[in-house]
Structure formats: C-alpha cells, structure tokens
Amino acid sequence: MYTTLADLFNQTVQKYPNKEALYYVQKNQRWTYAEWNDQVNRLANALIETGVNKGDRVSTYLFNTSELATALFACTKIGAVFNPINFRLSADEVAYIISDAEPKVFLFEHAVAANLKNIHSKFQDVNFWCVDPDPPSYAQFYDQKVSAATSDEPKIDVDEEDLYAIMYTSGTTGRPKGVMHRHRDMVEQSLIIISASQLTPQDRGLVTAPMFHCAELHCCFIPRVHVGGSNVIMHHFDVKQVLQLIQDEKITLFFAAPTMWNMLLQEDLSQYDLTSLRKGFYGAAPMAPALVRACQQKLNIGLLQAYGMTEMGPAVTFLLEDEQLLKAGSAGRACLNHDIRVVRPLENGPSDPDDIAGVGEVGEIVVKGPCMMIGYYNRPEATEKALYKGWYHTGDLGYVDEDGFLWIADRVDDMLISGGENIYPREVEDVLYEHPGVLDVAVLGEPDEKWGERVVAFIVKKDPAVTESDLDLFCKDSGKLADYKRPRKYYFVDQLPRNASGKIQKFLLREQLQTNVKR
Numbered sequence: 324m325y326t327t328l329a330d331l332f333n334q335t336v337q338k339y340p341n342k343e344a345l346y347y348v349q350k351n352q353r354w355t356y357a358e359w360n361d362q363v364n365r366l367a368n369a370l371i372e373t374g375v376n377k378g379d380r381v382s383t384y385l386f387n388t389s390e391l392a393t394a395l396f397a398c399t400k401i402g403a404v405f406n407p408i409n410f411r412l413s414a415d416e417v418a419y420i421i422s423d424a425e426p427k428v429f430l431f432e433h434a435v436a437a438n439l440k441n442i443h444s445k446f447q448d449v450n451f452w453c454v455d456p457d458p459p460s461y462a463q464f465y466d467q468k469v470s471a472a473t474s475d476e477p478k479i480d481v482d483e484e485d486l487y488a489i490m491y492t493s494g495t496t497g498r499p500k501g502v503m504h505r506h507r508d509m510v511e512q513s514l515i516i517i518s519a520s521q522l523t524p525q526d527r528g529l530v531t532a533p534m535f536h537c538a539e540l541h542c543c544f545i546p547r548v549h550v551g552g553s554n555v556i557m558h559h560f561d562v563k564q565v566l567q568l569i570q571d572e573k574i575t576l577f578f579a580a581p582t583m584w585n586m587l588l589q590e591d592l593s594q595y596d597l598t599s600l601r602k603g604f605y606g607a608a609p610m611a612p613a614l615v616r617a618c619q620q621k622l623n624i625g626l627l628q629a630y631g632m633t634e635m636g637p638a639v640t641f642l643l644e645d646e647q648l649l650k651a652g653s654a655g656r657a658c659l660n661h662d663i664r665v666v667r668p669l670e671n672g673p674s675d676p677d678d679i680a681g682v683g684e685v686g687e688i689v690v691k692g693p694c695m696m697i698g699y700y701n702r703p704e705a706t707e708k709a710l711y712k713g714w715y716h717t718g719d720l721g722y723v724d725e726d727g728f729l730w731i732a733d734r735v736d737d738m739l740i741s742g743g744e745n746i747y748p749r750e751v752e753d754v755l756y757e758h759p760g761v762l763d764v765a766v767l768g769e770p771d772e773k774w775g776e777r778v779v780a781f782i783v784k785k786d787p788a789v790t791e792s793d794l795d796l797f798c799k800d801s802g803k804l805a806d807y808k809r810p811r812k813y814y815f816v817d818q819l820p821r822n823a824s825g826k827i828q829k830f831l832l833r834e835q836l837q838t839n840v841k842r
Contacts, residue, residue, distance in 0.1 A: 325483035327506040328399040331513070331549050336360045339524065339551040346572065347389035349558040356551075359393070361474045366397040369472035373450055375427045377402030377479060380489065382426035384408045384417060384435050386558050387534045390454040390465060392544070394430060398488075399506065402481045403427075405488040406501075407535035411822070414438040416499070420491055421446055423501060423701060430454060430465065483507040489700050490537055492633050501700030502633045509541055512636040512694045515658050516546040519641050520576070520602065520627055524551035527599075529568055529577035531560045537637045538606050542629055543578045562586050566595045578604035581614055582763065582821060588617050589762075589785075600624050602644070606631065611756035612651035619647065630654035630731065634715050636694030639663060640729055652753060653728045654721070661692035664714070665723050673711035680722065685732050685747070688721045689714040720747065737829060739768030739776045746778060746808050754804055758797050760786030765819050765827045766810065769836050780810040781832055783818055 326334075340357035354362065375381060381403045385391045391407065398405040406424050408417060417438055421429065426449055431439060433455045443451060443461045451462035458464050487506045491499040516522070528547045532539040534556075547554055555572050557564060560583060568574060577600075579587070584605060603618060606629040618626060625644035631637030640663065642655030657663045665680045668687040680686035691714050698706035709716055720732040732738070732747040739746050748766035755764045763783035768776035782794070791813040798809045820828040 325507055326510050327481050327483050327485070328487055328509055328545070329396065329481055329506075331510060331545075332360075332363070332396045332399065335548055335551050342524070342551060343553045344548070345389055345392060346553070346555045348556065348564075348568065350389065352389050354389070362389075362393050362469065363396045363400065364474045364476055365469045365472045366393050367400045367477045368475065369468045370397060370403060370428060371401060371477065372472060373428060373468070375401065375403050377481070378404060378486070380404045380406045380424045380426040382406040382408055382421065382424060382429045383535070384410060384429065384431040384439075385454065385535075386410050386432065386434060387530055387556050388432065388454060388558065389556060390430060390432075391534050392554070392556065395540070399481065400477045401479045402485055404486050407488070407490065407540070409491070409535055409822075410435050410533070412438075414440075414442050418442045418445065419498060420501075421449065424489055428452060431462070481506065483510070486697075490535075490633055500702055500705060502696045503698055503700050504636060504694075504696055508636055508694045508696070509545065511660070512541050512638065513546045513549045515638065515660070515694075516542050516629075517550055518659060519643070520546070520604070522546055522550045522552060526550070526552040526575045527573055528552060528554050529565065529572070529574045530554055530556040531565055531583065532578050532580065537633050538580075538629070538631075539578055541636055542606070542638055543604065562590055566590060566592070566597070569600055570596045573599040575599055576602040576604065578606070580821075580826075581605055581610040584610070584618055585614055585762065588614075588621055592621055597622060602627060604629065606638075610652075611753050613757045615647055615651045628655060630729070632715075632717060634696045634709065635690055635692060636696075638694075639690045639692060642728075646728075650726075650728050652730070653724075654731050655729065656727055657690075657729075658692065661690060663688065663690050663723075663729060665689075665721055665729075668720075673708050673716050676712050676714040682725055683722050685720055685722045688717045688719045688729070688731075690717060691715065737767065739778065741768065741771070741774045741776045741778060741807060748778075751778060751780070751798075751804060751808055751810065754798055754801050755780060755782070755794065755810075757801070758789070758794060760784060760789035760793070763819050765829060765832060767829050767832055767836075769812065771811075777811040778808060779812040779814065779836070781814045781816050781819060783816060 336356045341355050344356040344359045345354045381398050383391050383394050395405050428450045430452050452465045453462040454465040483506050488504050489501040491501050534540050602625045604627050626647050628642040629638040630640045639661050640655040665686040666674045667678045667680050668674045674687045676689050721730050751766040752764050755761050762785040765781045769779045771777040798804050820831040
C-alpha cells in the first residue's frame with residue numbers, strides 16, 4: 324500500500340522521537356516528535372469520541388497555531404477530512420464554507436471569534452471547540468477535550484486514495500470552491516519538494532505564511548515533517564519577529580510571498596545575525612527581478628520559486644537557485660512528473676489542451692501531474708470545466724521560451740486591451756518595481772472612451788517624494804515598454820489589498836476605479 328500522510332508522520336516519530344518537532348512561539352510550546360505524537364493521538368481520539376467518523380470534515384478557523392498542525396495529522400490518522408479555513412474571511416464567507424463542507428467539529432480561537440458570534444446558531448450539528456481558555460458559551464474548550472482523551476494510537480484503516488483535505492480557494496472573485504486532495508497527492512507533493520529544496524533532518528523551518536494555505540502547508544511544513552526537520556510556528560507574520568527568530572532559532576529556510584520578502588528588506592538587517600539562513604522560498608505571486616537581486620545581495624541566500632495553485636497541490640514549476648539571475652522573472656520549468664502546456668485560449672468554453680501555442684506565444688497555461696485535485700467539492704460542473712481532457716486549466720496566461728522556461732504574463736481576467744492592443748500588467752509592474760522609490764505596485768485597466776481601456780498603476784511609495792511625472796519619465800527611459808503600455812494615471816495608496824496568500828486582490832482596485840468614475 325502507498326504511504327499515507329499518517330504513515331509519513333508515524334515514520335518520522337519512530338525515527339526521531341526525541342528530536343524537536345515544533346516550537347510554537349506564542350505559547351512557548353516546545354514538543355519533541357514523541358510529545359507531539361501524544362497530542363495528535365489525543366486529539367484524534369477526542370474527535371472519535373465526539374462522533375467524527377472516517378470521511379467527516381473537521382474545520383479549523385485559526386491563525387498559525389500548534390492546534391492547527393496537530394489537527395492536520397489527527398485527521399489523517401482517523402480518515403477525517405481536514406478543512407483549514409482562511410482566518411481573514413468574513414462571517415458570511417465562513418458561514419458559506421460551513422454550509423458547504425458540513426464539518427462535525429470546528430476549531431477556532433479568540434482572534435476570530437467575533438465572526439462566529441452571529442452565525443454559530445445556524446449550525447446546531449457542528450461542535451465548536453475554542454483553542455483558547457474561556458470559550459464562548461456555544462463552544463467547548465479544546466484543551467479539556469484533548470487532555471481527557473487517550474493517547475493510544477487510533478486503529479482506523481486509511482488508504483492512499485482516501486480524501487485528505489478540502490481546501491477552499493482564496494475566492495478573490497466569487498464564492499470559494501473546495502479543492503479535494505487525496506493522501507497520495509500530498510505525499511507525492513512532499514517528495515517533489517524535498518528533492519527540489521534538498522531538505523534534511525537538520526533543517527529548521529520558520530512558519531510565517533498562513534498554514535491554511537497550501538503554499539506553506541504542503542510545500543514547507545509537511546515536507547519538513549517528512550524528513551524529520553523542525554518547525555518554528557509564528558502565530559502571524561511580523562517583520563521584526565521574523566528576523567529575531569531567524570537569529571535566535573538558527574532558522575535555515577522559510578517561505579514568504581514576495582510582498583513579505585520586500586518588507587523584510589526594508590529593515591536594518593545589520594542588527595541581526597542571519598547567517599544560519601541558507602535558502603528562501605517564494606511563490607503565491609511573481610517576484611520582480613529587482614526584488615530577486617535584492618534578496619540575494621542583502622541576505623546572501625539561495626532562492627527557490629514555486630509557481631502553482633491549490634488545485635495542483637500546489638507546486639507545478641520551480642525556478643531553481645542557479646536559474647534566479649539567468650531567468651529572473653520566470654516561473655521556471657515543470658516539477659518532476661508534471662506536464663505543462665501553453666495553449667491557445669478559446670472565447671467560449673475551456674481551452675483545448677492539444678492546441679499548443681508556439682514558442683513565445685502567449686496562451687493559457689494548462690497542467691497535469693500526480694498531485695492534481697480530484698475535483699471541487701459539490702461542484703461537478705466546475706470540476707468538468709477545470710479538468711477538461713484531463714488537464715487543469717489554470718486561467719493564467721503565459722508563454723514558454725526557447726529554453727523551455729515558463730513565463731507568467733498575467734491572469735486571463737487581468738489582461739487589458741487598449742486601442743486593440745493586448746497589454747499584460749505584469750510586464751508594466753516589473754518595470755515600475757525597478758524604480759527605487761516604489762515599494763509596491765499593481766497595474767490594471769481603467770475604462771476609457773477613446774481607447775476602451777487605459778493603463779493605470781496603483782503605487783505604494785518607498786520614497787514620499789516620488790511623483791507621477793517621475794514614474795512616467797522612468798517608464799519612458801527604461802526602454803522596456805512600448806508607449807501604449809505606459810500608465811496614463813498613477814494612484815498613490817498606503818497599501819494594496821492582498822489576500823492571505825499574498826496575491827493582490829485586483830477586483831477591489833477595480834471597484835475603487837468604478838467608484839471614481841461614478842463620482
């Protein structure tokens with residue numbers, strides 16, 4: 324039988340029982356693998372005693388916590404379906420997911436309890452457990468449930484084909500969809516990550532990105548457990564605390580979205596000893612070449628980029644350490660055992676995976692691999708469309724160069740047309756990122772009576788003195804943008820709206836533009 328995630332965890336416990344597995348900073352909890360296994364088994368048995376059967380869902384509405392990490396592996400041992408929910412979602416969005424996933428148990432913390440105040444009564448069949456003391460009246464205290472349960476190993480038959488998790492997409496547009504993954508998918512993903520990043524039992528990883536998201540959970544946390552490494556869990560991202568923990572805990576590697584790396588580079592790095600750090604991972608959004616160079620020069624580390632999506636587990640390509648400068652801005656080449664094609668998009672219906680675009684020709688990216696989802700929960704029509712002809716249709720636009728490297732042009736929905744010309748915001752954003760006075764940027768189209776759309780840029784300043792004319796002159800002098808691609812208007816803002824995975828929520832910026840037009 325193929326290894327399940329429960330097998331993966333148990334094998335590491337057997338090999339490294341006395342090795343530090345977790346350090347949860349907020350509660351100052353340090354657990355060896357044997358101690359953590361005791362907690363995992365207790366939670367697993369507490370879930371069974373509460374009536375959770377194989378195939379039932381267990382939801383977590385938590386920041387990064389030891390309870391979330393424990394719930395993951397407790398579910399894998401009893402065949403329950405793990406359902407981590409974005410802690411930034413609103414009460415209405417959480418209610419939608421509870422209605423869709425129908426969990427038996429729902430774990431939450433005080434930090435998000437306000438969003439449950441007016442919706443918990445709608446779900447009488449859900450057992451709400453609070454991981455913090457003094458739970459609300461409708462909830463039970465997690466620690467009491469777990470401490471009262473036995474630490475015996477659960478004896479549930481779990482198969483590699485069984486459903487491991489339902490992970491809801493970030494929902495930047497419309498309602499989120501529940502992505503279904505099997506145990507086997509994620510064991511495959513872990514092996515791919517271990518190979519690409521050369522993980523060892525000596526590695527100490529820092530968990531800074533949200534654990535409900537598969538970039539952190541599947542590309543970082545689980546692979547480190549797989550090899551017997553250690554995980555230092557931060558409740559939430561804090562720039563100065565990240566740097567302090569790298570120094571104090573001798574962190575060797577961690578994952579961060581490009582915006583998080585950018586924030587780190589704005590600090591005075593000379594105040595910290597960061598020499599233990601050997602590699603940084605990034606993904607969730609493209610990293611501008613200027614930021615790649617800054618990470619290498621200021622932190623003296625190797626970089627590994629993963630491009631992917633929840634539906635694929637997530638990683639489908641890597642840009643390796645020795646390719647960062649040579650192919651800066653590229654998404655890299657396909658992961659082991661993955662196929663990637665760029666195909667000509669259709670106006671109506673899904674793109675045909677066999678209509679392959681030529682070298683350098685922009686089209687829709689479709690992918691296939693062993694970590695691909697089995698479908699969307701309760702969404703057969705969406706599943707059929709997304710997995711047309713056995714390929715996952717990403718909705719991303721890109722092209723493949725003469726060396727076989729994939730370049731992301733943009734989302735299909737983000738491409739704008741001005742005067743009949745296709746413009747991909749990504750290439751304009753990369754140029755603006757090169758300006759020393761720009762901290763963050765998002766480019767999109769604004770309605771224009773003459774051209775249909777005009778290019779506009781939302782800018783977060785690094786230098787308060789930067790003006791619209793400065794940026795326009797910079798774009799002109801760069802030699803990298805045709806005249807029609809230059810922004811015609813700049814909007815200076817304090818910050819850009821991003822979801823928890825670091826992706827810019829351009830639909831919110833479009834709403835802002837529409838509001839301005841109406842005024």
